Amino acid sequence: MKNKTKKVGKHTIKFDNPPKIISTYSIVGPKEGQGPLKTYFDEILSDDTCGKDSFEKAESDMMHTAIKSAIERVKLKEENIDYLFAGDLLNQITSSTFAARQLNIPFFGLYGACSTMAESLSIAAMFIDGDFATNVVASTSSHFSSSERQFRFPLEYGCQRCGTCQWTVTGSGAMVLSKEGNFPGITYVTTGVVKDYGVKDVNNMGAAMAPAAVDTIYRHFQDTGRKPDYYDVIATGDLGRVGKEITSKLLNEYGCDIRANYVDCGDIIFDEKVQKTDAGGSGCGCSAVVMAGYFYKKLMRKEITTMLLISTGALMSTTSSLQGESIPGIAHAVAIEFKDDYSPLKK
Amino acid sequence: MKNKTKKVGKHTIKFDNPPKIISTYSIVGPKEGQGPLKTYFDEILSDDTCGKDSFEKAESDMMHTAIKSAIERVKLKEENIDYLFAGDLLNQITSSTFAARQLNIPFFGLYGACSTMAESLSIAAMFIDGDFATNVVASTSSHFSSSERQFRFPLEYGCQRCGTCQWTVTGSGAMVLSKEGNFPGITYVTTGVVKDYGVKDVNNMGAAMAPAAVDTIYRHFQDTGRKPDYYDVIATGDLGRVGKEITSKLLNEYGCDIRANYVDCGDIIFDEKVQKTDAGGSGCGCSAVVMAGYFYKKLMRKEITTMLLISTGALMSTTSSLQGESIPGIAHAVAIEFKDDYSPLKK
Incomplete structure (x- = not known):
């Protein structure tokens, strides 16, 4: 056993028993809901404030909805989830921490900017494969308007955009990983x-x-x-x-x-x-x-x-x-x- | 094996083969270096800017020094470290990411505010125990002056403090975890x-x-x-x-x-x-x-x-x-x- 690991090469882990993604939930804003992938999203918001009084609260609400819905979709409950791995772009990842505040699930906050979805899936998979958990959730979110005012300017300033600019997606995805099942x-x-x-x-x-x-x-x-x-x-x-x-x-x-x-x-x-x-x-x-x-x-x-x-x-x-x-x-x-x-x- | 985990109770993992902390390095600012624990720190800065032109760069430099020194102390090299888990208090954890930029080590960014040291140790331990890694590093940092201006006000404002106020520690700690060895x-x-x-x-x-x-x-x-x-x-x-x-x-x-x-x-x-x-x-x-x-x-x-x-x-x-x-x-x-x-x- 000494120093034997599941690594192949320097940077890659191979799972002999692939952790399964047994459930997902995706929720997007109105603009994303008009785009080419609209028929694939589980929920499209008609109001990107989610009825909240700030875009930051709306983003957190989206993530909470995505996590809850992904869990409920496979008839699991909060108490069946061993760990939640989540992150977002906001300072001090408040979208994630305020979503986690409403969930009684042991929580690991992650920050990898827009790489966080794959980061959370990576760590989540290792927790399953390493026998530390039966079910875990990986989730991230972003919101155009909360990102704009944090990283660039408030929308009201009407700043000009250039051709290389990207548009922060308003949306949150959550995935439930588990040990068993006929799933990806x-x-x-x-x-x-x-x-x-x-x-x-x-x-x-x-x-x-x-x-x-x-x-x-x-x-x-x-x-x-x-x-x-x-x-x-x-x-x-x-x-x-x-x-x-x-x-x-x-x-x-x-x-x-x-x-x-x-x-x-x-x-x-x-x-x-x-x-x-x-x-x-x-x-x-x-x-x-x-x-x-x-x-x-x-x-x-x-x-x-x-x-x-x-x-x-x-x-x-x-x-x-x-x-x-x-x-x-x-x-x-x-x-x-x-x-x-x-x-x-x-x- | 089905659904068997290493959990005891709802929130706790038990390691039958405890991952070992084979090396640590601690670096602190001048104020911490005058405190009651001064003889225990590995390095005490005489200048809390580390010769850099911003406190943020100084904080990142401290973390880089802590990580490098913890690794070198046990005669390991960067290429022997499978993963780095790090986080800090700054927006988008730039102290950690800019420290990681100088290291050729697969990197997972974490955010748990001041809980991050135990968060990084927790995940690092699971990576070792789960056979995903032979050696990993867990590290965090904070800096009084970078935190003051981000969370409160720039120091130059000379804001008043109250009795319940705390003082952000200027310092960084890094720990190398490994599978074997006669260590804690x-x-x-x-x-x-x-x-x-x-x-x-x-x-x-x-x-x-x-x-x-x-x-x-x-x-x-x-x-x-x-x-x-x-x-x-x-x-x-x-x-x-x-x-x-x-x-x-x-x-x-x-x-x-x-x-x-x-x-x-x-x-x-x-x-x-x-x-x-x-x-x-x-x-x-x-x-x-x-x-x-x-x-x-x-x-x-x-x-x-x-x-x-x-x-x-x-x-x-x-x-x-x-x-x-x-x-x-x-x-x-x-x-x-x-x-x-x-x-x-x-x-």
């Missing part, structure tokens, strides 16, 4: 390192996060020995169109051509021409709702059976940017597969 | 739920966090069947003198008398009469440096053999407080023991 399972987790190539433009997060995405995706294929065509879908979290272009180009230069099955959650959640979202969606909620809503349903219907989700985060704060710092990025990858026998893992 | 081990982890009893006074964090501390300590003893006198030391993270008083009183009312061996890291790191810190120390760095510095050395010298560390966090932001919200609290407990045979666990 997490087969591999590749954990990212922080990468900073000196990008300082806070209106071009895609470029800031792309090197981290490239690094994690490249390591995933190195560690697992898989090729890009193994996956039906390779989905980055919220690089947007600009970051997606950089990522796929850089990977290609490294001899890793993912273009055939590569999408970006931020790119597909909006139709740029209709929703006017410039480079596409972003935010913790982006990969959360696209995974919990769109991809999960496609997996359950067996329209796809293998996918790699790579949530990407830009790790700056307004203070670090005002102090002239560049923007570090991080990306975490989670392989999710729904096969009758998970045979590729048994070889 | 983590035997139990009790994970907290978010508790909010309606305290809104941001100058009285001790009162806001006390209910969470009470809840977690009480559950720990219920889940493990241990009694308070089992531990040589029961140490809360940074309740300060006011929160400590409330905690011990409330626990006593529940029939759990911890007074004989109970200390608070925030209470013992400063001498209130000399350092003029009112109710005592606080911040992520408080329980980090007191654990990594003071208690770890006492364990290694066998001056104590059993302790329960309960780091406590106040989960508000300036935005939530300005919006009239009360302050949710959380507390995570970690039992650390250094016995020749860990015999109490073998019964």
